[in-house]
Amino acid sequence: MERKSFGFAGPLSAALIVLLAGIAAAAPFSPALVVDTYMDASEEDETFADAETLWVTSEDGDPVRIAFFVYSEMVKLAMEIESGEFRARVTDVERPGEVTLYFYDMVVLETETWRDMPRYDDEPLATLDIQETGWATWDATDLVKKAAEECSEGCPFSVVLVAEGDASIGFASMEGSGDETAVIEYIA
DSSP: OOOOOOTTHHHHHHHHHHHHHHHHHOOEEOOOEEEEEEEEGGGTTOOOTTOSEEEEEEETTEEEEEEEEEEOOOOSOGGGOOEEEEEEEEEEEEEOEEEEEEEESSOOOTTOOSTTOOOOOOSOOEEEEEOSSEEEEEEOHHHHHHHHHHSTTSOOEEEEEEEOTTOEEEEEOTTSOGGGSOEEEEEO
16 A cells, blocks of 8 residues: 655644644633722721722822722633733823832722722832823733732732822722723733
């Protein structure tokens, strides 16, 4: 019986199948938003988890309102994550400016106030200049990889937004329209 040779077509076909399988395996993941709130230095004993607008404000470079968005656990390992983004709907711009994204490796409770505000990670992960209302999108690749590394055991994690300079910006909360709540999404 004579054996036919397919030359390099056989290995090329196999490589193409592996490549396509890898591309097809990449998919978006979006942990559920479970809590959102902000904390206000001028009302340090008040909670704002039921507010329709989540404020981030700084005065002369010092944060006086900070927003927290708590998400359910990560389902992928950090090395599997290709990219990530955090999207939040800007509803009010009192004073335009930069808003920086930070990571907190635990849940923030609805009852927490400025007085007992958790100590979030002090490394800024992404900054966005916000001038008007609409959707704002940060590159959150470093944040979701950090969440996957530190919360691989199924713990929730938080996205922290802090205004820079004299910015004062409001974001939609879970208490408002469901279509406008903040979303974190990553590709793995």
